[in-house]
Amino acid sequence: MKDRDWSxxxxxxxxxxxxxxxKDIEAPARVEAELIxxxxxxxxxxxxxxxxxxxxxxAGLSAAGMVLLAAGVGGWILRERELDxxxxxxxAPQAPPEALRPVKNRPPERMRAGMERRPQKAAGxxxxxxxxxxxxxxxFIAVTHPATWPEEEIRELLRVRLPRIAAAALGVPVxxxxxxxxxxxxxxxxxxxxxxxxxFVQ
Amino acid sequence: xxxxxxxxxxxLYRRRHGEIYRFALQMSGSAATAEDVTQEVFLTLxxxxxxxxxxxxxxxxYLYGIARNKAARAMRNNKEDCLEAAKDPSGxxxxxxxATQRNQEIQAVWEGVLALPPHYREAVVLCDLHEVxxxxxxxxxxxxxxxxxxxxxxxxxxxxxxxxAQAADDVRAAGIRRARSWSL
Numbered sequence: 001m002k003d004r005d006w007s008x009x010x011x012x013x014x015x016x017x018x019x020x021x022x023k024d025i026e027a028p029a030r031v032e033a034e035l036i037x038x039x040x041x042x043x044x045x046x047x048x049x050x051x052x053x054x055x056x057x058x059a060g061l062s063a064a065g066m067v068l069l070a071a072g073v074g075g076w077i078l079r080e081r082e083l084d085x086x087x088x089x090x091x092a093p094q095a096p097p098e099a100l101r102p103v104k105n106r107p108p109e110r111m112r113a114g115m116e117r118r119p120q121k122a123a124g125x126x127x128x129x130x131x132x133x134x135x136x137x138x139x140f141i142a143v144t145h146p147a148t149w150p151e152e153e154i155r156e157l158l159r160v161r162l163p164r165i166a167a168a169a170l171g172v173p174v175x176x177x178x179x180x181x182x183x184x185x186x187x188x189x190x191x192x193x194x195x196x197x198x199x200f201v202q
Numbered sequence: 203x204x205x206x207x208x209x210x211x212x213x214l215y216r217r218r219h220g221e222i223y224r225f226a227l228q229m230s231g232s233a234a235t236a237e238d239v240t241q242e243v244f245l246t247l248x249x250x251x252x253x254x255x256x257x258x259x260x261x262x263x264y265l266y267g268i269a270r271n272k273a274a275r276a277m278r279n280n281k282e283d284c285l286e287a288a289k290d291p292s293g294x295x296x297x298x299x300x301a302t303q304r305n306q307e308i309q310a311v312w313e314g315v316l317a318l319p320p321h322y323r324e325a326v327v328l329c330d331l332h333e334v335x336x337x338x339x340x341x342x343x344x345x346x347x348x349x350x351x352x353x354x355x356x357x358x359x360x361x362x363x364x365x366x367a368q369a370a371d372d373v374r375a376a377g378i379r380r381a382r383s384w385s386l
Contacts, residue, residue, distance in 0.1 A: 010365065032219070081359060
C-alpha cells in the first residue's frame with residue numbers, strides 16, 4: 001500500500017513535470033489566421049442574409065411541427081367519426097343461444113314468437129341504424145362456461161371494435177397479415193360487467 | 203462574438219486556444235489531430251455558440267467538452283496516425299516533445315498517459331495536466347463529479363503501475379549493461 005501511494009505520488013510529480021514542459025505549446029499561427037478568415041466569411045453571410053439567426057430557424061421548425069400535429073389530430077378525429085359501427089342485424093341462425101337470452105322478465109310465449117321475427121335492438125350507445133347491410137358473423141363463443149353464469153340476470157348485447165388478434169385468442173382463425181386491423185364484435189355482458197360470450201362480425 | 207465582433211472572437215481564441223490545443227494533443231498524441239481539433243472547436247463555437255448556457259457551466263468547460271468530442275472522433279477516424287504518434291511522440295519535424303525540454307522521464311510519463319484508456323486519460327489530462335477543478339471537468343466530460351474523482355484515481359493508479367513497471371525494466375536493462383561491460 002505504502003509502495004503504491006509512493007508510486008502515485010511519484011506519478012503526480014512526473015505529471016507536474018510534464019505539465020510544466022508543455023505549458024507553452026500552442027496551436028500554429030495559421031490556425032488563428034484560418035479561423036479569423038472563417039469568422040469574416042460567416043459574418044459576411046449573416047450580413048447578406050445567407051444565414052439566419054438560429055432562433056428564427058427553430059421558431060420556423062416549431063411552427064411547422066405544430067401545423068403538422070394539428071393536421072394529424074384533425075385527420076384522426078374525422079376518421080374516427082367516419083368509423084361508425086356497421087348496422088346491426090341479427091340473423092335467426094346466428095341469434096344468441098337460449099342460455100344467452102335475458103331470462104328475467106321474459107315475455108309470454110306468444111309475444112316471443114313475434115319478437116324473433118323482428119330485428120333485435122342493440123343495447124347501449126351503439127344503436128342499430130335503419131338501413132341494415134348484409135354482414136357475416138361467427139357463432140357466439142362462450143368466454144366463461146355457461147354453467148357458471150347466474151341463473152337469473154339481464155344480459156346486454158354490445159357492439160364493439162376489437163383488434164383481430166383478439167379473435168385469434170379465442171381460437172378463431174385470423175389472417176396474420178391483418179392481425180393488427182380492427183373488426184366489429186358483439187359482446188354479451190352480464191349484470192356484473194363480465195363478458196359472457198362474444199361473436200365477431202364482418 | 204456571436205454578433206460578429208471579430209475583436210471579441212480573436213481575444214477569446216487567444217485566451218483559450220492554447221489549452222484546447224494542448225488538451226487535444228495530450229489526448230491524441232498527434233500534433234496534426236490537435237491542430238484540426240482546435241480549429242473545429244472554434245468553428246463550432248462560431249456556428250453553435252448560442253447553445254452555450256452559462257447556467258450549465260463555464261465557457262472553458264464548454265470548450266473542453268467540444269474538444270473532447272472532436273478529439274474522440276478524430277482518434278476513431280485516424281487511429282493509426284494517433285497510435286503512431288503515441289509510439290514516437292518526438293517523430294516528425296514538429297514533435298510535441300521536441301518543443302519542450304525533452305528528457306526520458308517526461309517522455310515516459312507522456313507515453314504512459316497516452317496508453318491510458320480514454321475515460322481515464324481525459325480525467326488525468328484535465329485534472330492533472332490542466333489543473334481543471336472537478337466541477338469543470340465534470341461539466342466538460344458530461345458526468346458526475348464523483349465519476350471524475352473515481353476515474354482520476356483509477357487513472358493515476360494505472361499510470362503509476364506503468365511507470366513502476368517501466369522503472370523495473372530500466373533497472374533490469376541497466377543490470378544487463380553492467381554485466382556485459384564486466385564480462386568484457
